[in-house]
Amino acid sequence: MTIEHLKIPVLFNQLESALQEAIAERQVVDPIVIGIHTGGVWVAEKMHQWLNIAEPLAVLDISFYRDDFSQIGVNPKVQQSKLPLTVEGRDIILIDDVFYTGRTIRAALNEIFDYGRPNQVILGVLIERDGRQVPIRPDCVGAEVNLAAGQRIKLTGPEPLDIDIQTVTKGA
C-alpha cells in the first residue's frame, strides 16, 4: 500500500479483522491486551474496546529493556508498565502502532516474560513498514508499507489520531 492511501479508520478495521481471525484460529482464551507506550496504547485502547476484552487494558513501557542504552541512554520520562500481577499461562494480544526493525517488540517480549511465562502472544500492529532487523514479525497488521530512504512514520494523537510521515535529511 502507498503512504497516501493510509487512512486511520481503514487501518483500524483491517487490524481488528485480522485480530478476530487470529483469536479464532489460535483459540485465544480470556486474553490480556497490552499496548506499547505511547502510540501502541492508543491503538490498543481501540482494539480492547472493539474486541470486548474483559481484563483491563495493560500498558508496557519498554524503555528499560531497549538494546540501545549504551548509545542513547534511557528516556527520562519512563512510564510505569501496568501489567496484571501475573501473566503466567495467559493469552496475550500485544499491540503497537508501527512495526519497523523488530527491536521494540523484542524488548517488549523480554519485559512481558519478566512478569511470567505467557501461554501465547499475538502481535498486532497498525502499520508494518520495511526495515526489519531481527527475526520477529507481526501476526496481524492494518497495512504494510515501504518507505523511501530517510522516511519515518509515526502515529500522532491521541485526539485526533493521525499518521505523520517525516523525512530525515542527513546531518539534520
Add this chain to the structure above:
Amino acid sequence: MVAIENLQLNAQGKLQHFLSIEGLQQELLTEILDTAESFAGITAQHVKKVPLLRGKTIVNLFFENSTRTRATFELAATRLSADILSMNIATSATSKGESLLDTIRNLEAMQVDMFVVRHALSGAAHFIAQHTAPHISVINAGDGQHEHPTQAMLDMFTIRRVKQQFIGLRVAIVGDILHSRVARSQIHALNILGAEEVRVIAPKTLLPVDVESFGVSVYHDLAAGLKNVDVIIMLRLQKERMSSALLPSESEYFKCFGLSADKLNIANKDAIVMHPGPINRGVEIESAVADGPQSVILQQVSNGIAVRMAVMSMAMQSHAGAQ
C-alpha cells in the same frame, strides 16, 4: 579545585557523578525522583530486574561500615543487571599500605564502570571522581560530615510519594545536625525542591555554628519546633558523641529531643515520621511512634533501592554515545 557541581555534570548537563545535592538544579532532582518512580514498579515483576546496565561493573568501595546502605546499593545494581563487587576495605590493599589512588588505578584496570564510595573523610568521593578515568562514574554513599546525597533523595522520594509536592511543606529535622551528612543533604534538597520551611531542632551542642546560613529556622525546643510541621525527620544520635557533645544522658536526651506520641501530636495531624536508620528506640524515638501509623521509616528503606537505581542509571547514561 574543580567545583563539585561542575564535576558532577557532563558537557551536556547530565549527571555523571553524584557527589552532593548542593549546587544541583531543581530539574535534575525532579528527574531523579521521576526516574525512581519508574523503577519502583519493577518490584511488581516476577523477575525483579531490568537489563539496563547488563555488562556494566559497579564497585562498592566502603571504607566505612554500613550494612543497610551497602545492601541497597548492591540490590539496586543487581536489579539493573549490573555486576557488583563489594570491596571489604578493612582487609584490602589500602590497609597493607597501598595508596587510595593506587587502589583506584588497579580497579580501573579491571574495566569497571562505577565506584560507589563511602568514606569517613569529607570530600573523599569528590577526590576519587577527580582522579578516575572519564568513563567511570562515582556515587557518594556518604563522606565524612559532608553529604549523603542518595539518602537525601530517597527521603525526598518518600516525602513526595506521601505529600505529592514540596510547595507549602514544613519539615523539621531533629537531632544531631552537627555531625549529620544526611541532614546537610536533606536541607539542600528541601530548599532546592521548594519546601516552605526547613526547621532544625537540636541542642546548641549538636548544631553547626553557622547553621542559619543553610537556609533553615533554628529551634532548641522540640515542642515549639514541631508546631504546624508536615514532615518530621529524626536523626540518629551516635551514642559515642554523648560525652563529646555535652549531652547528659540518653534518657535526658529523649526527654528533651526524643519523639514520643505526645510530642508527635503537636505536629500536623497528617505529619509523617522519618528516620534514616538504624534507629535507637527510646533515645531518638519511642517505639510506638517508630512503628506507628505515621511512620514511613520502612518505606524509606524500600524506596532507597528505586532511588539508587535511578541515580546509577542516570550516571551511566551520561556516558551514552561516548564509545
